[in-house]
Every structure is written in structure tokens, then in C-alpha cells.
Amino acid sequence: xxxxxxxxxxxxxxxxxxxxxxxxxxxxxxxxxxxxxxxxxxxxxxxxxxxxxxxxxxxxxxxxxxxxxxxxxxxxxxxxxxxxxxxxxxxxxxxxxxxxxxxxxxxxxxxxxxxxxxxxxxxxxxxxxxxxxxxxxxxxxxxxxxxxxxxxxxxxxxxxxxxxxxxxxxxxxxxxxxxxxxxxxxxxxxxxxxxxxxxxxxxxxxxxxxxxxxxxxxxxxxxxxxxxxxxxxxxxxxxxxxxxxxxxxxxxxxxxxxxxxxxxxxxxxxxxxxxxxxx
Amino acid sequence: xxxxxxxxxxxxxxxxxxxxxxxxxxxxxxxxxxxxxxxxxxxxxxxxxxxxxxxxxxxxxxxxxxxxxxxxxxxxxxxxxxxxxxxxxxxxxxxxxxxxxxxxxxxxxxxxxxxxxxxxxxxxxxxxxxxxxxxxxxxxxxxxxxxxxxxxxxxxxxxxxxxxxxxxxxxxxxxxxxxxxxxxxxxxxxxxxxxxxxxxxxxxxxxxxxxxxxxxxxxxxxxxxxxxxxxxxxxxxxxxxxxxxxxxxxxxxxxxxxxxxxxxxxxxxxxxxxxxxxxxxxxxxxxxxxxxxxxxxxxxxxxxxxxxxxxxxxxxxxxxxxxxxxxxxxxxxxxxxxxxxxxxxxxxxxxxxxxxxxxxxxxxxxxxxxxxxxxxxxxxxxxxxxxxxxxxxxxxxxxxxxxxxxxxxxxxxxxxxxxxxxxxx
Numbered sequence: 250x251x252x253x254x255x256x257x258x259x260x261x262x263x264x265x266x267x268x269x270x271x272x273x274x275x276x277x278x279x280x281x282x283x284x285x286x287x288x289x290x291x292x293x294x295x296x297x298x299x300x301x302x303x304x305x306x307x308x309x310x311x312x313x314x315x316x317x318x319x320x321x322x323x324x325x326x327x328x329x330x331x332x333x334x335x336x337x338x339x340x341x342x343x344x345x346x347x348x349x350x351x352x353x354x355x356x357x358x359x360x361x362x363x364x365x366x367x368x369x370x371x372x373x374x375x376x377x378x379x380x381x382x383x384x385x386x387x388x389x390x391x392x393x394x395x396x397x398x399x400x401x402x403x404x405x406x407x408x409x410x411x412x413x414x415x416x417x418x419x420x421x422x423x424x425x426x427x428x429x430x431x432x433x434x435x436x437x438x439x440x441x442x443x444x445x446x447x448x449x450x451x452x453x454x455x456x457x458x459x460x461x462x463x464x465x466x467x468x469x470x471x472x473x474x475x476x477x478x479x480x481x482x483x484x485x486x487x488x489x490x491x492x493x494x495x496x497x498x499x500x501x502x503x504x505x506x507x508x509x510x511x512x513x514x515x516x517x518x519x520x521x522x523x524x525x526x527x528x
Numbered sequence: 529x530x531x532x533x534x535x536x537x538x539x540x541x542x543x544x545x546x547x548x549x550x551x552x553x554x555x556x557x558x559x560x561x562x563x564x565x566x567x568x569x570x571x572x573x574x575x576x577x578x579x580x581x582x583x584x585x586x587x588x589x590x591x592x593x594x595x596x597x598x599x600x601x602x603x604x605x606x607x608x609x610x611x612x613x614x615x616x617x618x619x620x621x622x623x624x625x626x627x628x629x630x631x632x633x634x635x636x637x638x639x640x641x642x643x644x645x646x647x648x649x650x651x652x653x654x655x656x657x658x659x660x661x662x663x664x665x666x667x668x669x670x671x672x673x674x675x676x677x678x679x680x681x682x683x684x685x686x687x688x689x690x691x692x693x694x695x696x697x698x699x700x701x702x703x704x705x706x707x708x709x710x711x712x713x714x715x716x717x718x719x720x721x722x723x724x725x726x727x728x729x730x731x732x733x734x735x736x737x738x739x740x741x742x743x744x745x746x747x748x749x750x751x752x753x754x755x756x757x758x759x760x761x762x763x764x765x766x767x768x769x770x771x772x773x774x775x776x777x778x779x780x781x782x783x784x785x786x787x788x789x790x791x792x793x794x795x796x797x798x799x800x801x802x803x804x805x806x807x808x809x810x811x812x813x814x815x816x817x818x819x820x821x822x823x824x825x826x827x828x829x830x831x832x833x834x835x836x837x838x839x840x841x842x843x844x845x846x847x848x849x850x851x852x853x854x855x856x857x858x859x860x861x862x863x864x865x866x867x868x869x870x871x872x873x874x875x876x877x878x879x880x881x882x883x884x885x886x887x888x889x890x891x892x893x894x895x896x897x898x899x900x901x902x903x904x905x906x907x908x909x910x911x912x913x914x915x916x917x918x919x920x921x922x923x924x925x926x927x928x929x930x931x932x933x934x935x936x937x938x939x940x941x942x943x944x945x946x947x948x949x950x951x952x953x
Contacts, residue, residue, distance in 0.1 A: 252631065253535075253629040253630060253631050254630060254631055254632060254633070255619075255628075255629075255630040255631075255634065256627060256628070256629050256630070257616065257617075257619060257622065257623065257627065257628040257629075257630065258622075258623070258626075258627045258628075273664070274659075274662070276659045276664045276665045277659040277660060280655060280656045280659040280660075281656075283652070283656075284643075284645050284648060284656055287645070287647050287648055287652070288645055288646075288647045288648070291647045291688075358642075359642055359643050359660070360620070361620055362620065362636075362638045362639045362642045363618065363620070363635075363636055363637075363638065363639075363642045363643075363660055363661065364618050364619035364620055364636065365660060365662065522621070522622035523621055523622050525615070525620055525621045526543060526621055
């Protein structure tokens with residue numbers, strides 16, 4: 250028998266996932282990241298400054314609404330810093346989910362003309378959004394320094410070494426959720442609307458605008474089952490030293506993340522073969 | 529067995545006609561509820577029953593083996609399944625049934641400039657487009673100068689492509705595609721880009737790349753002359769099946785064939801004349817090939833035929849214009865008659881004609897007959913015209929020339945009398 254390099258067949262197996270091919274296309278991932286960056290910020294006045302403005306404004310408004318008007322506690326740190334810290338990862342998560350969930354529909358033009366591993370697109374989206382997130386992260390640290398200089402006590406601690414893991418997990422989780430949704434939106438367009446809405450609701454199920462300590466009883470378990478909760482809580486603990494480091498729930502959250510990511514990749518892999526016929 | 533680049537086994541592709549599913553989740557639930565309650569589905573078109581009738585088989589079982597280094601032209605009418613086949617081969621969509629085996633790196637150019645972004649400069653777009661087409665950065669680095677030079681856009685290479693003219697844009701896009709390093713290339717009409725010179729350059733480049741580097745090429749086009757120039761084999765698709773595969777000229781003939789035209793007796797009596805430019809004073813009735821019992825004519829011979837036409841109104845004179853054309857309607861040459869005396873009203877005239885087709889080379893040709901009158905100033909009064917009034921084939925069964933088979937692509941369709949040589953050494 251001859252050595253075929255590629256075999257195209259009608260039916261594909263669920264576990265038929267070609268990681269090596271994805272690695273071969275790593276240059277393309279970075280080209281897409283670069284394309285997104287250039288296309289978004291060429292011919293704008295503030296350029297990448299928009300990265301910073303958005304979370305700052307959101308945190309500022311949250312300070313007024315949730316801190317000032319609603320009077321929700323923030324465990325002793327300034328409201329602004331409390332929210333900014335929460336939004337750093339949440340914003341990343343929300344952006345990734347929203348953008349990867351339209352992978353197929355938004356890129357039907359390219360995807361219908363040429364083959365490359367389709368996962369390249371959502372992965373490049375997640376990497377591109379990471380730039381955004383890192384800028385906000387730096388903003389958070391600057392705010393911390395400013396606060397510390399003013400004599401407010403902030404206690405970053407050794408669990409700070411876990412932050413890269415937390416960031417990676419956020420990326421993985423949002424990628425998983427995003428590609429599951431994008432696989433489904435090839436057939437049901439209205440899911441895309443649901444996603445924006447759903448992500449907004451999801452935020453309130455995550456301790457962003459309130460600390461975890463404010464939730465108790467069964468509700469607390471529910472909130473902790475949300476994989477983003479442990480991520481945000483641990484992130485805040487590491488940076489600001491408030492709340493607690495939820496080791497057990499973080500473990501659960503990691504397991505959920507892996508399940509969602511694997512399920513997402515498999516589903517995506519299944520759908521990518523024929524999505525052009527239904528999109 | 530020789531080296532195969534692609535082996536296609538019983539590939540089928542089914543599409544569902546009309547709306548695909550309910551398109552929205554709500555629609556799907558609506559349809560499902562209706563089915564449960566035994567009511568008519570509100571999302572199907574009125575008058576259609578169920579989903580089973582709404583299927584369309586774009587490909588109905590394709591078997592094809594392509595050897596390494598082959599340049600295959602895929603031709604066929606719109607909707608024959610050409611593009612679907614290419615999409616399956618380039619893995620944009622999966623087949624419904626069957627398998628494709630591919631040996632070698634494959635890239636598809638179903639469109640030039642896929643993924644080009646207006647804000648990026650020409651150079652950046654080369655990298656982006658190259659990466660989309662499967663080249664890594666290092667390979668592009670090696671070829672970038674060559675690509676820029678070929679694109680003729682050197683001056684503007686660091687300008688965003690949104691400022692490019694559309695011609696420059698496609699030239700640049702094509703240049704990237706032409707410098708791919710893959711062993712198998714799939715192209716869908718992409719050679720028709722840029723101005724005439726660039727098209728020629730593009731075609732030459734592709735031919736050269738294919739021949740010198742032994743690339744396998746699959747090329748879909750409606751432009752027979754590009755197929756002739758580029759391809760060495762051809763596949764004719766028709767309604768999802770392979771109708772013919774083999775050499776290019778035969779395939780093109782197969783594709784363009786008007787059924788049952790190879791007749792000795794051709795009548796045109798029962799036809800509707802709709803074309804306004806003919807004034808209906810004369811109607812052609814029939815054309816009969818004389819002295820022969822077959823439409824196959826040995827190369828070097830002349831043909832004689834009888835033409836009958838009906839003068840509906842009286843005309844003083846008429847001329848015959850007799851155009852020899854290829855089956856794809858490209859014209860080979862034209863013979864004019866001298867003046868033919870006219871006739872009175874309602875008379876049927878019959879004339880015998882002799883046409884010297886001795887310079888024509890092997891192949892199938894059609895005769896277009898036009899009756900007209902002219903005064904030499906360029907003005908012509910056209911009486912009647914028949915396309916492919918006679919279809920005949922030139923064969924060469926006797927002469928075995930030293931050059932072997934006639935190369936239509938490079939030598940054309942006329943073989944002039946032998947070059948007279950006087951040896952002066």
C-alpha cells in the first residue's frame with residue numbers, strides 16, 4: 250500500500266484530532282494575532298490606549314454603582330482596585346468567549362476558500378485578547394503601587410506564582426466555552442445573541458462586583474461550582490491578600506476547565522469538516 | 529504502478545436544498561413541534577412534502593486517479609460539480625461518502641488573496657496569505673524577493689493594500705500563490721487575474737512551475753485556451769459524474785459537443801428564426817455532404833457539399849460566407865463565395881460548393897454558413913445564418929509525420945503546405 254499523507258473521508262472519529270498539524274501552523278496563529286492588532290488600531294487616535302480605557306471606565310462605574318450606591322463590601326481594599334482586579338481576568342474571559350463564539354460565522358469567507366486547522370482562528374483570538382488582558386494587568390499593578398504609596402495596606406503574597414496558571418486556565422476555559430458555542434452557532438445563529446447575554450449573567454454568578462465572603466450556604470456552593478469563581482478569588486488573594494485561596498474548589502475548577510476544553514475541541518473538530526454546508 | 533498523487537474513491541456529496549434546518553433554534557423547535565402534533569411543518573415550502581425530496585447530489589460517485597506531475601483540467605458546465613470536487617479535495621468541506629487519498633502537501637487557490645487585509649502592507653499580506661496557504665515564515669523569507677518581483681508591486685510593497693489598485697491587489701495575491709512550495713496545487717479560475725500581460729505571465733509561470741518542479745495541478749476553468757495551455761489531461765464532469773477523462777482536446781470536444789451533429793444530411797427547415805439581424809428574405813433549408821458516406825475526412829482532402837435555400841422574397845444576388853470554427857466557437861478561418869445569381873420569389877435554389885480544408889489538422893470542426901449581400905463598403909445585408917451547419921472531423925490515418933502528434937496548443941489548427949527548402953551549403 251502507498252504512503253498517503255492525507256486521507257479525506259466522510260466519517261471522522263471523535264478522537265480524530267491532529268495536534269501536530271496545528272503546531273505546523275503556529276506561524277499562522279501569530280499572523281492572525283498581528284492582523285487583528287494592526288487592523289484594530291491603525292488609523293485610530295488613541296491606538297492601543299483603548300485597551301486601558303475600557304476596564305478603567307468599567308471599574309470606575311462599578312465603584313460608583315456597586316460600591317457607592319449599593320454599598321457592597323470590598324474586604325478592606327479600595328473599591329476601584331477591588332473591581333479592577335476582578336475585571337482583569339473576567340474581561341479576558343468574556344472577550345474570548347464572545348469573540349471565539351463567532352469564529353465560524355465571522356470567518357466563513359476565509360474558511361470557505363482555504364484549508365488550515367480551524368482551531369487556528371479561536372486560538373489566535375485568545376492570544377490576541379491576552380495582550381489586552383496583560384495591559385490591564387499592568388494597570389492593576391500600577392494602581393496597587395499607587396495605593397501602597399498612599400499608605401493603604403495591600404498584601405500580595407507567595408501565591409502570586411500561581412497567576413500565570415490562573416491566566417492560562419482562563420484562556421483554556423474561555424477557548425473551550427467559545428468553541429462549543431461557535432460549533433453550535435453554525436446551525437443556530439440565535440445562540441450568538443444568547444452568548445453575549447449569557448456571559449453578562451455569568452459575571453453576576455462570579456464574585457467580581459462582590460467578594461466571595463458575602464455569599465453563604467447553598468448559594469456559596471453554587472457560586473463555587475462556577476469554574477471562574479475559584480480563578481477570580483485566587484487571583485485576588487494572590488494580588489491583594491484578601492479572601493482566601495480556595496485550593497479544593499480550584500481543583501474542581503481545573504477539572505471542569507479540562508472537560509470543557511476537551512469537549513470543545515472534539516466538538517469543534519467534528520463540526521469544522523462540514524460547517525461550510527450549513528453556515 | 530506509477531506514483532499517484534491523488535486517488536479519489538467513490539466520492540459523493542449531498543446538499544440539502546432550500547433552507548437548511550430551521551436556521552434558528554426557534555425554527556427547529558417549531559418544526560419539531562409540528563411533527564409531533566402531526567401538523568404540517570410551518571418551515572417547509574408550500575407544496576413540498578417532507579425533507580426527503582429536498583436533497584441534491586452535487587457529486588454522484590467520483591472515481592479518479594491522478595498521477596504525480598499530471599496537470600489535470602477539470603471542465604464542465606455550471607453545476608456539474610467541479611467546485612464541489614475542489615472543495616472536497618482542499619478540505620474545505622467533507623464528502624458525504626467515499627474517500628480521497630492524497631500523497632503530498634496540498635494547497636488550494638479557490639480564490640486569490642484569501643485573508644488579505646486592507647490595513648496591512650503588501651509585505652505583511654504576503655506573510656499572512658502565505659501562512660494561510662500553509663507556508664511557514666522561513667519559507668516565505670526565502671521567497672519574498674521573488675514574490676515581490678513577480679507581483680510588479682515592488683514600489684508599493686510597504687503601503688497598505690487598501691491603497692492598491694484592484695489590478696495590483698490581484699497581482700500581489702496571485703504572486704504569493706504562484707510561489708507556494710506544495711506538491712499538489714488546486715486552482716479554481718484563478719489564472720484570470722490582472723491585465724492580459726499578467727495573465728499570460730501567470731499562466732506561463734504555472735506551466736513552468738508544473739513542468740520543472742513536477743507539481744501536480746488540478747485546474748478548473750471555463751476558459752478552454754488556458755486549459756489547453758496548462759493541462760496535459762482533462763476530466764469532464766457532468767451532473768456529478770465523470771463523463772470523460774483523457775487527453776485535453778478530446779475532453780474539450782466532449783464537453784462542447786452538441787449531440788448528433790455529425791451528419792451528412794443536415795436540414796434546418798423546422799427552426800424558429802428569432803435573431804432580428806437576419807431579414808428573412810432567404811432561409812437555408814439543408815446542407816448535404818457530397819461524395820462521402822462519413823463526416824471523417826482525411827487530412828489534406830477537400831470537401832464538397834450541396835446547399836439548398838428558399839428565397840422567400842426575390843433577391844438579385846447573394847454571397848456565401850463559410851466560417852470554419854472549432855467546437856468551442858473559436859474561429860479557424862473563413863471562405864467567401866463569389867456572387868451567386870439571385871432568384872425570384874418563392875423559389876428553392878440549390879448550389880454545390882467546394883471548400884478547401886486541406887490545411888486543417890486533426891480535430892473536429894464546424895461550418896457556420898451565412899448568406900448575405902454586400903456592396904463592398906462594409907455594409908452587409910444578412911439573409912440567414914446557421915451555426916454548425918455541418919460538423920466534420922479531420923483524421924489522419926495515412927500520414928505518419930516525423931513530429932508525431934499535432935500539438936494544437938502551440939501549433940494552431942492549420943498546417944500549411946510544406947516549407948520549401950533549398951540547401952545552399
